[in-house]
Amino acid sequence: MSYFEEAKQKAREVAAVAAEKARAAADSAKISAAIIAEKRELDKNYRAIGQWYACEYAQSGVPDAIADVIAAVRASQEKIAELQASREAAETAEAAETAAGVSCPVCGKISDTKFCPHCGAPMGE
Numbered sequence: 001m002s003y004f005e006e007a008k009q010k011a012r013e014v015a016a017v018a019a020e021k022a023r024a025a026a027d028s029a030k031i032s033a034a035i036i037a038e039k040r041e042l043d044k045n046y047r048a049i050g051q052w053y054a055c056e057y058a059q060s061g062v063p064d065a066i067a068d069v070i071a072a073v074r075a076s077q078e079k080i081a082e083l084q085a086s087r088e089a090a091e092t093a094e095a096a097e098t099a100a101g102v103s104c105p106v107c108g109k110i111s112d113t114k115f116c117p118h119c120g121a122p123m124g125e
Contacts, residue, residue: 054073062070101112106121115122 054070057070101110102123103110104116104119104121104123107116107119109116109118111117111123113123
């Protein structure tokens, strides 16, 4: 066997080993991705169970072991409601402030400045 044939054969062997390792790595990556997807599904189901439980036993019948957790859930729900009300009030106030402005001829945003703060176009007279 000549030197070139030996080199060619060795290159084939190296390529075959590399291809097998690449297939094994791809298989491992697929399995890892499947595991991650299943863990996400499991977490989603756990959250659904917890949400159902918190809603089902909203008023009474909560075991002492999770009473603190249920109280924290209620506090978070109240805080979210307060923040949403605050955001709505701020948006209403902002709408009232901009109602006195002029509509931008380019983007349509309302402003009382000489140039549009959103797109930079001159607001005109």
